[in-house]
Amino acid sequence: MTTVALGPKDFKSELKPIWCPGCGDFGVLQALYRALSGIGRAPHEIAFVSGIGCSSRIPGYTTAYGFNTVHGRALPIAQGIKLARPELLVLVAGGDGDGFSIGGGHVAHAVRRNFDLTYLVMDNQIYGLTKGQLSPTSPHGLETATSPYGSLEDPVNPLAYVLSYGAGFVAQGTPADMPGLAKIVEEAIRYPGFAFVNIQSPCVTYGQEVQQMKVHKATMKTLASVGHDQTDRIAAMRLAQDYGKALYTGVFYRNPEPPPTFEALVRERQTAQGERPAREKILDRYLQRAT
Amino acid sequence: MTTVALGPKDFKSELKPIWCPGCGDFGVLQALYRALSGIGRAPHEIAFVSGIGCSSRIPGYTTAYGFNTVHGRALPIAQGIKLARPELLVLVAGGDGDGFSIGGGHVAHAVRRNFDLTYLVMDNQIYGLTKGQLSPTSPHGLETATSPYGSLEDPVNPLAYVLSYGAGFVAQGTPADMPGLAKIVEEAIRYPGFAFVNIQSPCVTYGQEVQQMKVHKATMKTLASVGHDQTDRIAAMRLAQDYGKALYTGVFYRNPEPPPTFEALVRERQTAQGERPAREKILDRYLQRAT
């Protein structure tokens, strides 16, 4: 692991984002560049994994190793990377649909395994890339391309879910406060274990009126300003219930005593097995000795 | 909907269970027969859906319409049945692996849609049918066929998860108290909305010592006995944290004001669309009139 002095621009690739002008994901990208420049890991030491969606395009806009995988499967693939090369900094990103609809089944398991991953969800409460269908975080009643008369179901609550899965780091941000978001992302990366940041990232083309940058600017409230204690999981749970009603930014929960990561336990197990035998010994136990 | 007087035996099919002698699932089956006889719906009005696993064999042992589907997909299939025929009583059952590992991604969505389904998970903290591998509810450190040196991850907490998904009915039982379990299952069926019962059903062949019937009998504690208020979601959440430590039985949470079910909203929408047009009208809007 090399530590180098890098600026935000060192993480910017030559690929031009194809997001709609004004899309919140631009701000997320800026925040990420900034956060990474604070971390000090070189781009080649970073693996940046995503699913499919507008938001999932983000790895390509960085100079890191990127893997724009398939819809909903970024987390398992990221875990494979981390298992293979624990020395890498592994980031995961995607949309609300990618993460909590099709990919929803992987979140709990990524959390409970506790790999040192940072998972950024760009939550715009809509399916952007496919042009405006219902997303799992779309509020009840929302009219979209697939709910012309309003949605019939209650939304997912990403914050509450991930907290109840036992994650060690759960935060929320918005590109409406880019520097604040950059700080949150940096903290998430620094947390030694699974870290989740829900980013309220407006979709200017298909998103709701109330989910636009202007509204965010007017309504967002830092958790610090409401006197929240980051180490209080119960209080975090309570505040998380306001998802969709209030826009809190900052860290909901940070485990003050991070438990060992999965990769640390793996390393321990490998070491416990003692010296590496020759691969040719692998069949020895099957020898049918006559004595 | 016919209401008829039926006894437990009316729900018992001719198929002989192939569970290991002493398996907890026998008790679950008995409890179910009993609960159903209290409900009064005829077997042909019941659709009983399961995934794959020892526990998922259960529909075949009843006289209801059964659908032993594929691993982890019982909930979506059950929702399809309920959507097609809301008048049916639809039961869903399966194992801890079926429900919270491979099927884990479907649970949150079934809950938030709030179909009137009853979901029974026979949680034995192990993969029974495949002969003793790690399950998502296996405790950290458990040695199994796939974790000979102990598991490295924290277990899933079915009770806490389903509560945080916002379910209207969450309970737990054990066949060690069969009549108690029957009552809980009956209540779950009667709840008008998504109801979840986690059943601690011992696997005598691959299960842990501490998860056997005898131990259950000695350690189980009814929620009533600890003075729990079924309508208190926060208290339920707190008690649910003891999953894996204490064996509470009874109803953790029952929404005193059940919201409308998905099928009710669908019916409402269908009605709101007014009189049924002739199917031949379906293309009218595409006519390119010259005026």
Next chain:
Amino acid sequence: MRAWIEIGKETGAEEQMAEDLIIGMAGSGGDGIVSAGEALVSAAASEGFHAMMTKSFGSQIRGGESSCRVRLSIRRLHNPGGVLDVAVALNWEDFLRFGAELPVGGDTVVIYEEATGVAPHEIPLPGVLPREVFAVPIDALAKEAMGTDKAKTSVVLGLLAGWFDIAPAGILRGMAKRWGKKGPEVLSGNEKAFALGQRYAAEHPLAVARKLSRPPDERVGKQLLLDGNDMCAAAAIFAGCEVFGGYPITPSTEVMQFLTREIWKYGGAVLQAEDEIASIGVAVGASYAGKKAMTATSGPGMSLKTEILGLASLAELPLVLLNVQRGGPSTGSPTKPEQSDLFQAAFSAHGDVLRPILAPTTVADTFRVTVEAFNLAEHYQTPVIILSDQEIAQRKETVEPIEFSRFDVLSRREPAGAELEHYRRFLLTESGISPISHPGMVGGNYLAAGIEHNEHGDPTVSGKMHALMNEKRFRKLAPLERRHDLFEIVGPADAPLGLVSWGSNAGVCREAMELARARGLQVKLLVPTLIYPVAREVYEGFFASVEAGLVVEQSHQGQLYRILRMYVDVPRGVTSLARSGANPFQPAEVAAKLAELALGLQVRHGRQAQE
């Protein structure tokens, strides 16, 4: 088939009447080039033209390049055509991005934005210099009409109406409808832009004027105009579909979007599930419950649906699954058409499985094919896959009004009377079809399962029973191979040249065949609606006279060709003409290949070609 009819000689005027006109336009997302195409095509449709429009985009959601291709004709259209008659470029960069999708030839009339600063003789088209090139101040005219560049679309429409006499009245009616809502200023601004465009055309006549022939009056106001996805959804409702389980994916999402607007009226419901596995699960559940059910997706979703698709086959549940093919593998090219999911459709589930695959060839055809899919699914208690593709699904096409009475709608065979006394769900009947009950039916109770079962549905490990049930599941579909009505053969029965094509490419081959026959080649064409199982008899009959030929399709591997070989002794002279998606075949190209084959035959036979 295209033809410029030279009428100048007779009238003395330098003018051609066109029976068929292909217009390609490209610009960047905000330019409204696709709206222009839509206005054009619906105006033309209302005036009785046969019309077809395809769109193509870059990968941006907004902005980025976009294009459309509009084909208008007084004759029935089978495909969006090859080389453009008219090309409109709002800027060259975007236009060029579409490459082979917008081919320009020497006869193409090229119209482009003057503000690009490119001189007419320097337009950046590789290898061609069209004879008629117009640099038009489109932007300036729009600003003149409206004060902003918002009316560019209307200027373009005016130019096209002016030069080619395309449905000006219809266009104006469409503009009134579209812009009227936005207030009188907007409408009049656009009308003015349209007029400026027309005037510009009048003032800059073509060297050889080309006017579009008019369709007969009785066609006016009688056509439908829609795309394949809407047609499929409409047909599903007509066929009695009551439950749709879906998950958005390009280019199939519009099917769900249509149904979620309409299905409630018919007592049905749509559920947008959390993923494709759940969405097929919902459909299978509904089918088990006795209702007609459907799911729709594209490649990646197909891959996810594989497991439950196998369950539906084993549990013998009716189900219609639409795959709107796009470029693969993996995420591939989501906005481009390809025909490369055929192998998957036929073979994706594990174990020995057979399920029918149908493919529509046009938007109109999609109605028939969808109704047939439901009928087969219900009658044979099997999943049926409809393999559409991005082109058919998203292209708009004029369609004659549908005679609904011509379509039978079938339902599954339920058990009754004595059959319910000792009901055996999987009764080994001679036909292989066993009466199917559903929850709610007294006496029909049974266990459905993915585990191999005996006649009652009870699980079994017996190899003998497994063999019997496999045999039953294949036997019941055997009659399909004799469904000659699911194949269309065009051309002389004894032709030595044969073409086979399917899906959207069949339309290209229809035109190719007409071209070839016009040149005197003896060709026939086979277009299967039933793609799989392979109807041996039909193909053997078709190939009997064929000495050389082509199986034409849009996939790298030539998947239909390979699948035919599995079951049919394809004549050696019949080869695969196949290439990857978004590199469309042109009728002329296929016709040229046929001519080559004919030459080869002559050489082989050592005698002169037949007339």
Next chain:
Amino acid sequence: MRAWIEIGKETGAEEQMAEDLIIGMAGSGGDGIVSAGEALVSAAASEGFHAMMTKSFGSQIRGGESSCRVRLSIRRLHNPGGVLDVAVALNWEDFLRFGAELPVGGDTVVIYEEATGVAPHEIPLPGVLPREVFAVPIDALAKEAMGTDKAKTSVVLGLLAGWFDIAPAGILRGMAKRWGKKGPEVLSGNEKAFALGQRYAAEHPLAVARKLSRPPDERVGKQLLLDGNDMCAAAAIFAGCEVFGGYPITPSTEVMQFLTREIWKYGGAVLQAEDEIASIGVAVGASYAGKKAMTATSGPGMSLKTEILGLASLAELPLVLLNVQRGGPSTGSPTKPEQSDLFQAAFSAHGDVLRPILAPTTVADTFRVTVEAFNLAEHYQTPVIILSDQEIAQRKETVEPIEFSRFDVLSRREPAGAELEHYRRFLLTESGISPISHPGMVGGNYLAAGIEHNEHGDPTVSGKMHALMNEKRFRKLAPLERRHDLFEIVGPADAPLGLVSWGSNAGVCREAMELARARGLQVKLLVPTLIYPVAREVYEGFFASVEAGLVVEQSHQGQLYRILRMYVDVPRGVTSLARSGANPFQPAEVAAKLAELALGLQVRHGRQAQE
């Protein structure tokens, strides 16, 4: 090949020496019939016999019926054999449940539990009355020895050792190992039971005594004994696999179970994921990170892995995927073998995809095939599927010690030096193989994606680039078709009769061929290790002399036969001999079909058969 050598005539004693002995045993789960088989086979293996054992169970986890088939020989074994030489039934109900899996003939020595109360001439075997039938008080002897029926297994072993002289010393050694741990009483009780069994046999001699010939001394103590799943896992470690992503499923779970015991020692790791999608995701992630990775499953899991499998193809990531085939479709028959997932292996992913498929034919062969799979995956940067089946995976077999030095272990070609200056991950090289970097490598940074890409890995919607990349992905695998070493041809090159078979059925065909040739038929056999892509050249060479023949496999559709037809002009006389799983082919049956074919040829040629 089996043969009773009649030596009675020479020695004067009524005795036969057997070179090969097939014993089938069945009982209910608690009876320990499978442990008996295991004891037998490991005793025999340690004494130098070639040995093979298959197990078969009902669907119960515990209790229910269970059976095993043990084959011992002084010659190399290729399959578990057909009709039993010895049948042991602890009760008839359970025995009969196995039907064709335990076929009894007139020469079979039948041993059964006397307490069943069935008279020897009334044993319930349909259509056969074996000449030698013994009702033995097995239960009573066990109780006599131990006081309980726990020692039934040892009685059975005693009987077999007594009657057939099978490795008594080895059995006793095994018993000491197994029971010694449980204390001296348990051991001596079992020893006594064994002795009682032997004595019973001595007191009730066979009408024609049959003793098993002994293998040469130099084989003693030199063999390995293991099953295909363990062999595959061991080979994966040898080949350098460092990450395994898995999810339990019968009959593949033992691969994960082996690795999770062993892999840590070699610096690797196993992750049991939440489902099959995640497990292949983990493997693909690890491969992207530059490590050799693997996943294993059976049919239903394969179906779920489809989407990410396609991603690995498009992103050109090495990956080994083991499918231990069981009876399909859907959940099917999880504990039974079948070869019906070949279509799926070849064609499941959407889009145009090509990935190599390899199939082992025996446990020993599984080593070579697995190492080859890793080599192909790494060299060609592609997923490779190993198609094993329940029989190979779970049968135990003696294997000669492996000469590890004979195996090359390949790794992927990484970029270096100048290649990293303007690194292009998907460089369009002549071979189609582009150097591949991984995170952590300076200068190798690129974007991997499921979206179609250009040479740099950047997303593209260009149809032209898509065609180039498809072409590259197929081109790189073209050399595979010339890998003659991945095909075994046995028999005379000019034989007019040809057999093709694969996987576990290849062993049946080997023996069938020997039988047929012993009867003077001119037959050759082709066994492919590389199942797909189809190596046209190899098959055309093989078929050149073939006028009639069979492609033998265990699937309803005859999937290999169909796939061969796709790419090869299979001679008309070569047909498919195929049937559903758990209805195993017998060597004699295949040989008889060959004889029929030979007759057909003679008729056709209108002349006498060749010698």
